[in-house]
Amino acid sequence: MAKKKRKTTGKNAVTLSLTSQAIDRLAEMAQKSGFSRSAFIENLMAGTVAITAPEAEKKLLVSVEKEAEDTAKVQVDLAETAAAETAPTTPSPDTELAAKIASQAKIIADLEAKLAEASPSLKRPVTRPNTAEKSTSTTTNQSQQVATLEKQIADQKNQIQALTKQLNESEKNLDSTNEKNKTLQQELDQGTAKFEKIQGENKTLVQTLESQKAEIAQLQQKGLAAEKTQAEQTQLQKRLAALQQETEKLQQQLQAATTAEATLQSQITQQRQTIAQLEQALQSSRAQIAAQTDQGQTLATLKQAHADLQQQYKLQGDRLRALEAQTHQATGVASIGEFYLNRWRKY
Numbered sequence: 001m002a003k004k005k006r007k008t009t010g011k012n013a014v015t016l017s018l019t020s021q022a023i024d025r026l027a028e029m030a031q032k033s034g035f036s037r038s039a040f041i042e043n044l045m046a047g048t049v050a051i052t053a054p055e056a057e058k059k060l061l062v063s064v065e066k067e068a069e070d071t072a073k074v075q076v077d078l079a080e081t082a083a084a085e086t087a088p089t090t091p092s093p094d095t096e097l098a099a100k101i102a103s104q105a106k107i108i109a110d111l112e113a114k115l116a117e118a119s120p121s122l123k124r125p126v127t128r129p130n131t132a133e134k135s136t137s138t139t140t141n142q143s144q145q146v147a148t149l150e151k152q153i154a155d156q157k158n159q160i161q162a163l164t165k166q167l168n169e170s171e172k173n174l175d176s177t178n179e180k181n182k183t184l185q186q187e188l189d190q191g192t193a194k195f196e197k198i199q200g201e202n203k204t205l206v207q208t209l210e211s212q213k214a215e216i217a218q219l220q221q222k223g224l225a226a227e228k229t230q231a232e233q234t235q236l237q238k239r240l241a242a243l244q245q246e247t248e249k250l251q252q253q254l255q256a257a258t259t260a261e262a263t264l265q266s267q268i269t270q271q272r273q274t275i276a277q278l279e280q281a282l283q284s285s286r287a288q289i290a291a292q293t294d295q296g297q298t299l300a301t302l303k304q305a306h307a308d309l310q311q312q313y314k315l316q317g318d319r320l321r322a323l324e325a326q327t328h329q330a331t332g333v334a335s336i337g338e339f340y341l342n343r344w345r346k347y
Contacts, residue, residue: 026040026041029051033049035049047062047063050062058078059078060077060078061077061078062075063075063077107156108153108156108157111149111152111153111156112149112153114145114149115146115149115150115153166288166291170285170288170289170302171301171302171305173281173284173285173288174285174302174305174306174309175305177278177281177282177285177309178305178308178309178312180274180278181278181309181312181313181316184271184274184275184278184316185312185315185316185319187267187271188271188316188319188320188323189319191264191267191268191271191323192319192322192323192326194260194264195261195264195323195326195327195330196326198257198260198261198264198330199326199329199330201253201257202254202257202330205250205253205254205257206336208250209247209250212243212246212247212250215243216240216243219236219239219240219243220240222236261327261330261331264323264327265327268320268323268324268327271320272320275313275316275317275320278309278313279313282306282309282310282313285302285306285309286306289302289303289306
């Protein structure tokens with residue numbers, strides 16, 4: 001029996017222009033899914049692999065309908081699911097805190113009402129001598145109940161005072177962290193400005209070295225010509241000496257730029273350490289917010305400040321990555337200048 005020929009699908013090369021970050025993400029997705037990059041994209045287009053992004057602005061629905069044994073119809077539609085439908089339905093922290101505070105207030109009110117009911121009974125006179133022993137026992141029980149209620153009320157008030165104190169301390173810590181973040185942001189801005197200035201100076205030095213190298217080569221060719229007079233050779237030697245002095249100055253400037261670059265690199269390392277400390281402060285703030293939410297304290301303002309701090313931390317990390325990229329670029333420029341200086345020394 002003859003084998004049934006399977007239908008093959010031809011493949012075409014497609015050129016995509018992606019950022020380095022997008023290429024790294026594509027490689028990571030393909031590796032984790034167990035495919036090569038080409039196979040990963042092929043399966044993604046066929047609908048056998050799906051990418052889930054909860055915060056995606058647009059979502060596509062891929063439906064595959066088999067028309068025959070070796071063919072399938074793929075249909076792509078834009079999902080029109082509202083953000084409110086996909087958002088998790090979690091209770092509002094403000095509502096929970098308000099309910100807990102109201103519950104504590106109700107407990108205190110109930111205890112005070114019971115205390116008010118128990119107190120008048122202690123003041124009632126004993127009118128029947130034959131029930132004196134029974135009244136004394138009842139009065140003793142009521143006194144114990146009153147003492148218990150008073151202790152419960154005092155404990156509730158102490159808990160509220162302790163929670164209020166913790167909230168105030170957390171707000172102070174967040175304010176201090178916010179000020180540190182602002183200071184670090186200013187230092188990053190200043191470091192970026194200095195780095196851009198040094199980068200521009202390095203480019204100018206490289207261009208000047210190129211020009212000096214070309215002029216030195218021309219002077220050397222002129223000096224080797226036998227038809228030149230002694231006066232011309234003297235002028236050429238003076239010019240060559242002047243160029244050597246200028247080259248030494250440029251080399252000193254390049255060394256200063258390299259030193260400044262190393263200083264900036266040290267500042268970046270210190271800023272990374274500061275960011276790590278801020279991250280620890282953020283984790284501590286998260287722990288305080290979680291503990292205070294369980295205890296029923298109003299933390300809406302604290303959570304907003306914490307969210308702002310997280311956003312500033314993210315922006316600061318982006319600036320730091322940009323500064324590191326500029327540092328690598330400046331290092332390359334300085335290496336080019338040093339390369340041309342070494343070549344000039346050979347002449």
